[in-house]
Amino acid sequence: MSSLSSQARNPESRAVAPAGQRRRHPDGTRPEVPDHEILHSIGQGAYGEVWLARSVTGAYRAVKVVWREDFEDERSFVREFEGVLNYEPIARSNPGLVHILHVGRHDGPSPYYFYVMELADDAYTGIHIEPADYVPRTLQRDMQLYGHRPMPLDFVIEVGCQLARALEGLHAEELTHRDVKPANVVFVNGRAKLADAGLVAPSSQRSFVGTEGYIPPEGPGTPRADVYALAKVLYELSTGKDRLDFPELPTELPDGATHRRWLAFNNVICAAAESHVGKSSLISAQQLAEKLEELRHDYGPRRRRGKSSRVRSLSTRAFLLRLGAAGALVVALPLLVLRLSPEARKRTNLALHALLGEVPAPAEAPPPPVSPLPASSELPEDAAEPTFGQIFINSVPSGASVYSLDGTYLDETPYGPVPMEPGQNVSFDLRKEGYADMRLTGEVPHDGVLTLNAALKPYCPPVPGKPxxxxxxxxxxxxxxxxxxxxxxxxxxxxxxxxxxxxxxxxxxxxxxxxxxxxxxxxxxxxxxxxxxxxxxxxxxxxxxxxxxxxxxxxxxxxxxxxxxxxxxxxxIRKTPITIYTNPAGATVLLNGRPLGVTPMIDMQVPLAPYFLEVSMPGYSTVRRSGLSPRSLFLNLVLQQNNSVIFGSEWINSLGMKFQPAGSDLMAGATEVRVSDYSDFCEATGRPMPRRTDYEQNEHHPVVNVSRDDAEAFAAWLTQKERREGYIEETDAYRLPTDEEWSALAGLNNENGRSPYERHLSGSSRTTQEYPWGLRWPPARSTGNFADTSALPYLNNNHVIPNYRDDFPYTSPVGSFAPNQRGLHDLDGNVAEWVSDEYGGPEGFSFRHFGVTRGGDFTSFRPVQLSTATRSPHPKTEKRDNIGFRLVLRRNRPAL
Structure with missing residues (x-):
């Protein structure tokens, strides 16, 4: 590119006088610029200061002034001026560079040259400029207004596309910017542009100009260095971290980022910001722009009413398999039924319904076992009234408004006592005129009252005109x-x-x-x-x-x-009103990841800053909107139903696993994870199936021979799968139940101890053992799948429960026995189940770091093995044919 002067081509020749030797013009000296009224200074840039000006047409402009006294000699000053003259047409032809509209020079006692540029938008009011309050909108200011948190991924990608194309055009002219950073990115009419033309230089020059952390190891002044710097900028925007923290990952995904889309974006950034160039590195602005543009509209699978095509094909295949198996079963049923006892016939009926994917009517379910013992000792434990904790909120002074985390108004303090599901963490916001907001958090006890007290502090914000x-x-x-x-x-x-x-x-x-x-x-x-x-x-x-x-x-x-x-x-903070209606009403609205309120929302005041809105309601597709400014935002949304989870209601997930409510933020698997469920996991991940058992199992039996690590890997896979497919939210997650959660699911409350080891000791010391079915021993016929007389051909006489029969010598299809009061099957038997805790115990105890299983299994025959309080320590890697697992689904966002 030959049009630039030698000064612009050789930035090292810019002779700038040391600060102590410069002869300064009087502070506050306003430059004279033809056809422009200079209003006031708005900042200092490289080699000069920037002023806000108004042209004769009334348009507001930015004027950069470079004083002669900042150069050691006239020759350097003239060459700098000529370089800007030659750069002017390049800037005006590139939509990603701040356009230079006019270049001029003033000769007098204090000489200077100037160039008139597009004015950046206002950081708060956008294109609506109020000269007295004008604050330039830079990327750095956006990050400040956003609280240095991860910015919406849509916004980050859009900014990255615009700046990468700007660099591509600059590099095509054999020029480099040399100092790409948030402070040098401004927004003009909502578009991101590179500013500070004084830093632009030919790419052949390798002078050390730039900012620490944005400079690659080989130094600045190359196209690759500009790309590296831009990647670091995008890293800061998307993570909320400093560029010196690269490549540390954020603790939470940016707003609007699915896991798959975030990984794709992260791969692009890493390829552009690698310390050393390799085969996979992105070294040109064009490469970076193309990669980002691929992600611009790539949101991945959306939540929809049905399942994904893969899920549908799997479901179809599974249905055909079920139909074939059901057909064979129906043909053989007359012969089979003749050989079964009445109890076995009922269980066969249940298994047939499960095979066909049907839910039998409650009247057809096996009735609870009838105990021959006196009524005083036969009451099943799970027939007791469910226990609740309570919360009570008080404040000094009283009369503070209490809000849930989703912004729903609850009442004034003192508030409560209010019954709530025990064991959950709760948070509330208190607001009172004249006092600072306060957030209170605590865990609801199983018995008693959680009391949250707040001493509100007077709100003393800045008041105009007062210190x-x-x-x-x-x-x-x-x-x-x-x-x-x-x-x-x-x-x-x-x-x-x-x-x-x-x-x-x-x-x-x-x-x-x-x-x-x-x-x-x-x-x-x-x-x-x-x-x-x-x-x-x-x-x-x-x-x-x-x-x-x-x-x-x-x-x-x-x-x-x-x-x-x-x-x-x-x-x-300047704000603007927004209005959001939804049909149906009552949807939760999150603004930049924080609860804003519940629809309808009319003239809700929100900051004038980049925004990412999420409008969600259980059972409906989440609607997302983002933009650079929410000014005049009006949304009237019709929410679409889908098959997503609704906490508090029975639900069937994408694999056909049924879940029952176990609290406001917890869903528990109604059955143990099946062979068919685990098979889908292995097929999707390439893992081998567990070792085959010595006994017969089909796809409806619980999966066994899996370690705790295997179970946790299955939960992680299912979490990511259903987040992508829209069945659960990005903050929802499948996992193993904790030891305490498992006890609560089985109806065992009021345990003492901080670890499974301590709770085990405490439970075993009780004079009366509790079982998932109640207090009696032995269990009534067909209570669950234990070591019964049907297993006598394979077990010793003293290894079965005397006179007990359930007709399953090994594992049974999940759901073959009646559920407990929560709708959960087989907590008492079939297979033992992994929980997430370590066993615990004193220092040096050999089982201290072992995993834990809960519940009996088809080999259990002693009362202690089937006691609800019993825990069994096992190495986390152990795989046995009588150990499986069930999952819970946890919601980690504010409840409705």
């Missing part, structure tokens, strides 16, 4: 614009308080400003400090949802290493 003090004691004074500015820049002492909360304080760059107590740090360092201080102020009630803290560089404090002192100021 304000933050949570750390720094004073802020009114700045005349309705905001407040700290009386001093951030000091070393205050910054050290922040560092105490950092996991890796040595990674935060910092140094003292010579001769002062002020601290210099990087942009990422001051951002982390500001976030820490904001949280402290929120906790103390000195700032809330309507204000934020903004750091600004302190003039004349930049060091050669790029560190700078910063002064904080407050700013009111």
């Amino acid at each position: 304000w003090t933050d949570a750390q004691g720094t004073e802020y004074r009114p700045d005349g614009s309705g905001n407040h500015c700290a009386v001093t820049a951030v000091t070393e002492a205050l910054f050290n308080e922040f560092l105490k909360s950092e996991a890796n304080p040595d990674r935060v760059p910092r140094e003292l400003v010579p001769g002062t107590k002020l601290i210099r740090t990087s942009q990422s360092g001051i951002s982390a400090f500001t976030l820490w201080l904001t949280h402290r102020c929120e906790a103390e009630g000195t700032i809330g949802r309507d204000h934020l803290l903004i750091p600004s560089p302190e003039p004349q404090t930049m060091s050669d290493s790029g560190l700078c002192a910063y002064r904080l100021s407050t700013a009111a």
Whole structure:
């Protein structure tokens, strides 16, 4: 590209005078720009300062002014000016670069040249510019307004596509930007553009210009270096982490990111930000743009009314197999029934219904076993009334509004006592006019009352015209614009308080400003400090949802290493009303991952910032919307029903596994995981099926010969599968039940002990043993699948329950016996079940780190083996033909 002057081609020749030797023009000197009224300064960029101006047509523009006194000689100053003249048409032809509209020069006592540019949108009001309150919208400001959390993936990908194409055009002219970072990305009419033309240079020049963390090991000044820097920017946006943390992963997915789409995006970023170039590296802007554009509209499988095509094909195949098996069974049924006892006939009927995928009428289910013992000792345990805990919320002062986490108003304090499902963690927000918001959290006890007390703190936010003090004691004074500015820049002492909360304080760059107590740090360092201080102020009630803290560089404090002192100021968060209707009403709305409320929502005030909305209701497809500004947003949504989970109601998942409610946020598998379920897992993952048993099993029997690790792998696979297919939300997860959850499912409450080991000892010391079916021993006929007399050909006489018969010598099809009160089958027998806990015990105890199984199995014949309180320790890798597992599904988001 020959049109650039030698100065633009050789940025190392830019002779800039050292700060101590420059002859400065008077502070506040307004430049003169033809046909433009200079309003006020809006910042400093590389080699100059930027002003807000209004043209004769009334359009607002940004004007960058570069003073002659910043150069050691006239020749360097002229070449810089000529370089910008030649860059002007390049910038105007690239939609991803800030357009230069006019370049000029002023000769006089204090010479300077200038160039007029497009004005960035306002960070709060977008294209609606109010000169007195104007704050440029940069990517760095967006990250601050978003609380340095992972930004919506749609937004990140869109910004990445726009900037990658901008770099592609720049590189086609044999130029590089050399300092791609959030502060150098602005938004014009909602489009992301690269700013700071003073840094653009020919790609043949390898001068060291850039910002730490955005520079590849081989140095800046190449197209690959620009791509590397952009990848680091996208990493920061999508994770909320600092670019120096790369490649650490976030603790939560960005809003709008399915697991599959997030992995694809993460692979692209890693390929572009690799330290060393390899075969899979993305080294050109065009490659990066194409990869990101593939993800732009790739949301993966959506939640829909039916199953995915693969699931449908599997279901069809499974149905045909069932039909064939059922046909054979129906043909053989007259002969088979003649050989079965009445009890066995009932169980065969249940198995046939299960084979055909039907649910038999309740009247046809086997009746509960009738005990010949006196009524005083025969009452089944699971016939007792379910136990509930209670919550009570109080505040000082009283009269605070109590909200659930989804934004639903509940009542005023004192609130309660209110019965709630025991064992669950609950959270509530308290709000009262004149006081800071407060969140209360606790676990509902099995017996008794969870009391949550709150001493509300007076809300003391910044008030226009009056001094304000933050949570750390720094004073802020009114700045005349309705905001407040700290009386001093951030000091070393205050910054050290922040560092105490950092996991890796040595990674935060910092140094003292010579001769002062002020601290210099990087942009990422001051951002982390500001976030820490904001949280402290929120906790103390000195700032809330309507204000934020903004750091600004302190003039004349930049060091050669790029560190700078910063002064904080407050700013009111500008908001806009949005309205959301849904049919049906009552859907939960999340804004940027946080509960906003329940529909209908009319004129709800939300921040003017990039947004990601999720509108969800159990049993309906989640609707997602995102954008750069929510101004004038109006949604009238008709929600579509699907087969997704509804917590609190019986549900059948994508594999045909039935789940029953076990609390407001927990669903329990009605049966043990079947051979057919595990077979789908092995087919999808390429795992081998478990070792075959020495006895006959079909697809309806519980899977056995699986370790605890195998069970957890199945749960993880099913979680990801059903998240992709829309059956469960991104925050829902399948897992093994905990030891305490298993006890609650079996009807065993009020256990003592912190580990399975301690609870086992406590239970075994009871004078009366409790069983899943009640208190009597031996169990009534066909209570469950235990070691019965049908197994005598294979077992010794003293290894069966005397006079007990269930007609299954080995495992039985799941659901062959009557369920307990919760609708759960086989907790008492069939196969023992893995839970998620380690066994525990004293230090040095040989079983301390073993896994745990609960419940009896088809080999159990002694009372202690079938006691509900019994736990059996096993190595987590152990695989036995009498051990299987069942799953629970946990909701990890606010309940409706």
